[in-house]
Structures are given as C-alpha cells and as structure tokens.
Amino acid sequence: MNMIVYGAVMNINRGNPFHKEVVLDSWPDFKAVITRRQKEVETDNLDHYTNAYAVFYKDVKAYQQLLEEHDVINWDQVFQIQGLQSDLYDVSKAVANTKQLHVKLTSFRAVHFASVPTLPDISSLLGSPPRLTYLSVTDADLLNRTWSRGGNELCLRYIANLISSFPSVCVRDDRGSPVSWSITDQFATMCHGYTLPEHRRKGYSRLVALTLARKLQSRGFPSQGNVLDDNTASISLLKSVHAEFLPCRFHRLIFTPTLYSSSLIAKRNAGIHFVFPEHSSAP
Missing domain, CATH: 3.40.630.30 (Gcn5-related N-acetyltransferase (GNAT))
Structure with a gap:
C-alpha cells in the first residue's frame, strides 16, 4: 500500500476528521483500494480540494473495474485522485472520457x-x-x-x-x-x-x-x-x-464534468463566505 493511501487510513483511525472511508475490490486479498469521502457526508460539488480520492492497486484492471462500478466514484462533481503509479493517468482518463469529464494531470517528485x-x-x-x-x-x-x-x-x-x-x-x-x-x-x-x-x-x-x-x-x-x-x-x-x-512520482488528477464550465466555477467561488472557529485544535 502506498504512503498516500496509508496516510488516509491512519487519519481514518485517528478520528477521521475528513470523513473518509475505504473501498476495496475484494477482501482479504484485495488488488485495488480507493479512499473517498463518506457518501452520507454533505459535499460541495465544486470543491475538488475536499472531494479527493487516494488510490493504490496491484492490478490495473482491478482499479479500472472499481472506477467503472456504480457509486464508487461521484462523477457528477469536480474532484481529484492522487496516486503514485505510472499508469494512473491513462486508465483514469480512459474511464473519465466515457463519462464526459475533463482531466488535468500534475506530476511531482515524491519525497x-x-x-x-x-x-x-x-x-x-x-x-x-x-x-x-x-x-x-x-x-x-x-x-x-x-x-x-x-x-x-x-x-x-x-x-x-x-x-x-x-x-x-x-x-x-x-x-x-x-x-x-x-x-x-x-x-x-x-x-x-x-x-x-x-x-x-x-x-x-x-x-x-x-x-x-x-x-x-x-x-x-x-x-x-x-x-x-x-x-x-x-x-x-x-x-x-x-x-x-x-523512484515513483506523485500524480494529482483533477476531474471536471463538462457541465461545470470554468466561468461557472469562478462565479460560484467568488460568492462563497465562510465563518471559521477562532482557534486551531491541532497543535
């Protein structure tokens, strides 16, 4: 299991402040794992920062099947997928194309x-x-x-x-x-x-x-x-x-449904106002 998924699972076990859950293709001998927001938690469909998935797979076909399964990914919102595997972009984009989503890839050196x-x-x-x-x-x-x-x-x-x-x-x-x-x-x-x-x-x-x-x-x-x-x-x-x-690279893929134009996102973004608590709880 890669460090990104491992970190997400650790946060789930330490109070789960971002309301994550784990989806596997099978158990106990899984070949693909995805961490995602819990489905019952209210989400903002334009918030790709929070609508984030981490993935790891031993078999790329098992990962593709998870993507194609009903209700594993919320394809109706703007979201991101993070992972370390070299073919993550190709297989994710292939599925996204069938659902009419634009995919933007940014690749980094993993440290x-x-x-x-x-x-x-x-x-x-x-x-x-x-x-x-x-x-x-x-x-x-x-x-x-x-x-x-x-x-x-x-x-x-x-x-x-x-x-x-x-x-x-x-x-x-x-x-x-x-x-x-x-x-x-x-x-x-x-x-x-x-x-x-x-x-x-x-x-x-x-x-x-x-x-x-x-x-x-x-x-x-x-x-x-x-x-x-x-x-x-x-x-x-x-x-x-x-x-x-x-030796591997960190990949961030941002998915945007075609129904969400950039101008709509910008207009929606400009109109949001939030109230935050006064003190941090994470020293």
Missing part, C-alpha cells in the same frame, strides 16, 4: 523524510527569534493567498479545515504573524511549505520542514511530501536535509 534518529539536528536553529509554534485558522487567509493552488474561497475553507484537523508548524515574527510554515493534508502529506520573501535565507524553511517531519513521525505517521520539478529552491532544501526522492 520521504528519513527517520527521526537520522534527521539533521535543528538545535542550532532554535534561537530567539524564531518563535516556533503552530498555525491557527485565523492564519488561513495568508496561506490561501500564498499557495500556488489557492487564491479562492474553496481553498480558504480547505486550508482552515486542514489547520483545524492536522499537525502544522510555523515561525512567527515579533508581532505574532506567520513568516514561514508547512501544513499536513488529509493524506498525511506535508504540503504548502512557504516562507515570505522578506524572511528567506534565515533557515526557517529548514526548521519548519524538519520540525513537522519529526512531529508526524512521533505520532506514527509517514513524513512524506512532493515537489514540482522546477521548484529548485525546495529541491535544494530537501537534498540538504537528506530527504529521499522516491
């Missing part, structure tokens, strides 16, 4: 951090400043504005839910504002590692990444992530902390 005993020491980075702490949902707007996948109200809600549900790490300035951070997503993947431009070259990104990796491992989670091939700064950072670049 795994070493175990805690072999992680680089961070004691020299723990001065004053920086003030190392965790994020609050009141910081969600800043993260939304700085994330390459963000800048919209659906992502704002998603980030607030991640902060409320899963471990995060940030460095705050003397006014209490975050200047460097990383969060954990619904698949226990480290994501949105970012440092404000005026605070770079101070070691904050290294401190945040290693601290979050240690925090996840201390709770029994994998410390995993992904990075775009052209993100040279992050790749250099990961190499400097001896992260392992896996």
Whole structure:
C-alpha cells in the first residue's frame, strides 16, 4: 500500500476528521483500494480540494473495474485522485472520457523524510527569534493567498479545515504573524511549505520542514511530501536535509464534468463566505 493511501487510513483511525472511508475490490486479498469521502457526508460539488480520492492497486484492471462500478466514484462533481503509479493517468482518463469529464494531470517528485534518529539536528536553529509554534485558522487567509493552488474561497475553507484537523508548524515574527510554515493534508502529506520573501535565507524553511517531519513521525505517521520539478529552491532544501526522492512520482488528477464550465466555477467561488472557529485544535 502506498504512503498516500496509508496516510488516509491512519487519519481514518485517528478520528477521521475528513470523513473518509475505504473501498476495496475484494477482501482479504484485495488488488485495488480507493479512499473517498463518506457518501452520507454533505459535499460541495465544486470543491475538488475536499472531494479527493487516494488510490493504490496491484492490478490495473482491478482499479479500472472499481472506477467503472456504480457509486464508487461521484462523477457528477469536480474532484481529484492522487496516486503514485505510472499508469494512473491513462486508465483514469480512459474511464473519465466515457463519462464526459475533463482531466488535468500534475506530476511531482515524491519525497520521504528519513527517520527521526537520522534527521539533521535543528538545535542550532532554535534561537530567539524564531518563535516556533503552530498555525491557527485565523492564519488561513495568508496561506490561501500564498499557495500556488489557492487564491479562492474553496481553498480558504480547505486550508482552515486542514489547520483545524492536522499537525502544522510555523515561525512567527515579533508581532505574532506567520513568516514561514508547512501544513499536513488529509493524506498525511506535508504540503504548502512557504516562507515570505522578506524572511528567506534565515533557515526557517529548514526548521519548519524538519520540525513537522519529526512531529508526524512521533505520532506514527509517514513524513512524506512532493515537489514540482522546477521548484529548485525546495529541491535544494530537501537534498540538504537528506530527504529521499522516491523512484515513483506523485500524480494529482483533477476531474471536471463538462457541465461545470470554468466561468461557472469562478462565479460560484467568488460568492462563497465562510465563518471559521477562532482557534486551531491541532497543535
């Protein structure tokens, strides 16, 4: 089972804050597994951030059969599928074409951090400043504005839910504002590692990444992530902390039914307003 599905299953067993469930082709000798949102949970049909599936299969035909089965995937909404297998896009797109959905693929280098005993020491980075702490949902707007996948109200809600549900790490300035951070997503993947431009070259990104990796491992989670091939700064950072670049790649597929035009999504997105709780519950 790959790390993405493993992370999702671990979150299911740790309170299941994103209301996930597991679908298998057979049991106990399964050949394909999909994690998805529980069907009875209310969902927003345009929210591909939350409407997310993680997949793993030993037999691509078994995975295709799951896709084609009635009610395994909600093909009437915008959603994403994440996985590590090289033929994930081809088989998923073939089924999506029969259901008139557009598929957008983004592929990343998959990364795994070493175990805690072999992680680089961070004691020299723990001065004053920086003030190392965790994020609050009141910081969600800043993260939304700085994330390459963000800048919209659906992502704002998603980030607030991640902060409320899963471990995060940030460095705050003397006014209490975050200047460097990383969060954990619904698949226990480290994501949105970012440092404000005026605070770079101070070691904050290294401190945040290693601290979050240690925090996840201390709770029994994998410390995993992904990075775009052209993100040279992050790749250099990961190499400097001896992260392992896996031979497989991380793939994110976003599916959009043809009935949802981009203009409709943009209009719907602009009209959403949310109220968030005042404090994070995930130190």
